[in-house]
Amino acid sequence: MSALIAVQGLSRRYVVRGGVLGTSRRTVTAVDGVDLAVNRGETVGLVGESGCGKSTLARCVAGLERPSAGRVLYDGREMDDPRVRDNLPRLIQMVFQDPFSSLNPRRSVGFSVAEGLWAMGMGDRAARRERVMELLDQVGLLPEHADRYPHQFSGGQRQRVAIARALATNPSLVVCDEPVSALDVSVQAQVINLLCDLKARLGLAYLFISHDLAVVGHISDRTAVMYLGRIMELAPTDTIMDNPAHPYTRALLAAAPIPDPARRQAARTPLAGDAPSLFSPPPGCVFHPRCPEAMPECAVSSPKLLETSPGHFVRCLKETP
Amino acid sequence: MPDTLLSTFDVRTAFHTAEGTAVAVDGVSLSVARGETLAVVGESGCGKTVLGLSILGLVQPPGRIDAGRVLFDGTDLLTLSPEAMRRVRGNRISMIFQEPMTSLNPVLRVGEQIAEAIRLHRGKSRREALAQAGNMLSLVGISDPDRRLASFPHELSGGMRQRVMIAMALCLSPDLLIADEPTTALDVTIQKQILALMLDLAAAKGTAILLITHNLGVVAETCDNAAIMYSGQVAEYGDVASLFANPLHPYTAGLIRSLPRPGDKTRLEAIPGTVPSLTRLPRGCRFHPRCPRVFDRCRTDAPPFFRLESGRCARCWLHAEAALETLP
Numbered sequence: 001m002s003a004l005i006a007v008q009g010l011s012r013r014y015v016v017r018g019g020v021l022g023t024s025r026r027t028v029t030a031v032d033g034v035d036l037a038v039n040r041g042e043t044v045g046l047v048g049e050s051g052c053g054k055s056t057l058a059r060c061v062a063g064l065e066r067p068s069a070g071r072v073l074y075d076g077r078e079m080d081d082p083r084v085r086d087n088l089p090r091l092i093q094m095v096f097q098d099p100f101s102s103l104n105p106r107r108s109v110g111f112s113v114a115e116g117l118w119a120m121g122m123g124d125r126a127a128r129r130e131r132v133m134e135l136l137d138q139v140g141l142l143p144e145h146a147d148r149y150p151h152q153f154s155g156g157q158r159q160r161v162a163i164a165r166a167l168a169t170n171p172s173l174v175v176c177d178e179p180v181s182a183l184d185v186s187v188q189a190q191v192i193n194l195l196c197d198l199k200a201r202l203g204l205a206y207l208f209i210s211h212d213l214a215v216v217g218h219i220s221d222r223t224a225v226m227y228l229g230r231i232m233e234l235a236p237t238d239t240i241m242d243n244p245a246h247p248y249t250r251a252l253l254a255a256a257p258i259p260d261p262a263r264r265q266a267a268r269t270p271l272a273g274d275a276p277s278l279f280s281p282p283p284g285c286v287f288h289p290r291c292p293e294a295m296p297e298c299a300v301s302s303p304k305l306l307e308t309s310p311g312h313f314v315r316c317l318k319e320t321p
Numbered sequence: 322m323p324d325t326l327l328s329t330f331d332v333r334t335a336f337h338t339a340e341g342t343a344v345a346v347d348g349v350s351l352s353v354a355r356g357e358t359l360a361v362v363g364e365s366g367c368g369k370t371v372l373g374l375s376i377l378g379l380v381q382p383p384g385r386i387d388a389g390r391v392l393f394d395g396t397d398l399l400t401l402s403p404e405a406m407r408r409v410r411g412n413r414i415s416m417i418f419q420e421p422m423t424s425l426n427p428v429l430r431v432g433e434q435i436a437e438a439i440r441l442h443r444g445k446s447r448r449e450a451l452a453q454a455g456n457m458l459s460l461v462g463i464s465d466p467d468r469r470l471a472s473f474p475h476e477l478s479g480g481m482r483q484r485v486m487i488a489m490a491l492c493l494s495p496d497l498l499i500a501d502e503p504t505t506a507l508d509v510t511i512q513k514q515i516l517a518l519m520l521d522l523a524a525a526k527g528t529a530i531l532l533i534t535h536n537l538g539v540v541a542e543t544c545d546n547a548a549i550m551y552s553g554q555v556a557e558y559g560d561v562a563s564l565f566a567n568p569l570h571p572y573t574a575g576l577i578r579s580l581p582r583p584g585d586k587t588r589l590e591a592i593p594g595t596v597p598s599l600t601r602l603p604r605g606c607r608f609h610p611r612c613p614r615v616f617d618r619c620r621t622d623a624p625p626f627f628r629l630e631s632g633r634c635a636r637c638w639l640h641a642e643a644a645l646e647t648l649p
Binding site: 049050154156157184185186187188189190192193196211212213214215217218219241251252253254255256257258259260261262264271272274275 | 478538575580581590593
């Protein structure tokens with residue numbers, strides 16, 4: 001059986017105009033040759049720092065952006081296949097970071113949740129209303145919430161509304177782009193639990209994007225670590241957490257503050273420097289200028305993403321035979 | 322406490338608006354010793370930022386400090402004239418805010434901005450001040466400081482801007498640094514660098530830090546003591562090690578339990594419900610509608626701040642019997 005979503009050699013480039021007259025053109029490669037699959041009922045986490053291309057990759061998977069190169073296969077079929085194109089909202093939905101800007105402030109929550117059903121011509125008015133009630137119940141909201149407006153909800157409740165809206169068309173995959181980053185800790189846990197419950201109940205697959213390794217580590221079956229548009233490591237989440245092979249993954253894990261004073265590590269040396277500009281990625285391995293384990297050849301030859309043990313992919317010369 | 326640097330007594334800061342009065346800081350008493358790092362922790366709307374602004378005398382209308390005292394090295398800052406307060410701010414107390422882009426002047430070179438404080442508070446010439454600013458930039462790990470002095474803020478990355486803010490805040494070796502979410506806008510690897518830098522420099526200069534944050538991981542890794550705020554009040558105060566190992570307040574316990582930990586896939590223990598609106602606070606304890614250990618008294622009587630033998634404090638009826646004394 002083919003994967004639910006298969007990303008093959010996907011790149012996304014943007015042309016940026018610059019200069020005083022807007023005549024100079026520069027190209028940035030936000031996503032550079034990514035291969036990634038999401039299977040039915042699986043949660044794949046995508047973790048990385050700002051500018052690593054994780055959101056662009058998510059938008060390409062959701063069909064909101066056209067890849068510059070490579071392709072995304074839905075159940076083995078290309079995006080241009082009418083069976084995919086005309087059904088995309090039934091296959092994939094998206095939940096965004098900021099529930100304050102992703103809901104229409106002038107429309108009732110019930111309208112926003114039902115809009116996808118209406119657009120897809122699913123059910124009549126009464127059936128849609130019934131579906132909205134069912135969805136609100138699934139995400140832990142009350143029937144009377146359907147007639148309220150976004151400003152009457154807290155951030156956590158708004159994210160519940162956004163999740164209900166994403167589930168309306170019964171998608172197989174929900175792409176979640178930093179869905180809990182804007183929420184307070186106590187509410188963040190509620191939404192993470194809700195996403196886990198919905199996955200179990202509805203057999204959903206998630207592509208779950210976050211900068212927070214703890215959140216990704218909690219929710220994902222497999223985790224991909226991105227840096228400067230490339231996947232640096234991809235493995236079952238437990239392997240990433242307990243046995244990371246890429247120096248960047250190790251640096252990310254070491255940088256995440258641990259909420260336990262007994263495990264305070266005073267001597268942990270932070271990763272030096274900033275991430276390089278996407279306009280001028282370094283030659284060789286893109287991570288080598290910051291890599292604590294860099295060798296001379298890392299500045300010259302760029303490593304490929306290789307399967308070093310079953311299911312564990314690493315892009316590092318040290319792991320290359 | 323002989324070496325107390327800052328203590329607030331029952332500070333109350335309210336915002337008087339058409340919709341009603343929101344008491345953002347409601348009777349907060351805290352103290353910071355010289356060289357100590359104290360965390361003020363809480364979720365959005367708990368009053369942690371307004372507390373910082375109240376200490377600095379930067380509360381803007383419709384906000385107003387209605388009551389309390391802020392003793393800094395023996396002087397009540399709330400009684401100082403605006404002119405006298407300006408001599409304290411940036412000199413003996415400095416601050417770093419979350420978003421360095423909005424706290425730096427976009428049309429002024431970085432060097433001028435750091436030098437300004439040195440000229441104003443130390444009466445140095447422009448040239449001397451710029452030289453000192455250059456030294457400060459190399460101390461915060463900015464390479465080629467002489468060239469960077471002439472940079473504008475937009476030419477720097479987020480991490481570099483926050484380094485400039487730290488240089489600016491610590492160049493006069495203040496007694497106290499108030500840092501409000503200084504690393505929240507930064508990536509984790511940069512956050513690590515900036516925190517380490519801020520702590521090392523502050524330690525070298527003997528500066529105490531009031532670190533305002535929502536990030537319990539940062540608190541656990543960097544602070545001596547912590548005050549957990551909820552709905553404008555301090556729910557719990559104590560040393561960081563005991564606070565994490567054995568939280569006294571059910572809210573603190575809930576916050577710690579609700580954190581995901583890498584590699585741990587057991588279901589998170591979320592705190593149910595949401596933070597109450599400051600204009601519609603529940604009767605009794607403000608946390609009681611969300612509290613797993615609520616009992617009758619919590620629903621009717623607001624708990625005072627109980628101080629225990631260990632020196633730790635909690636605003637919770639569970640500790641009424643063990644308490645040595647009650648604070649307001």
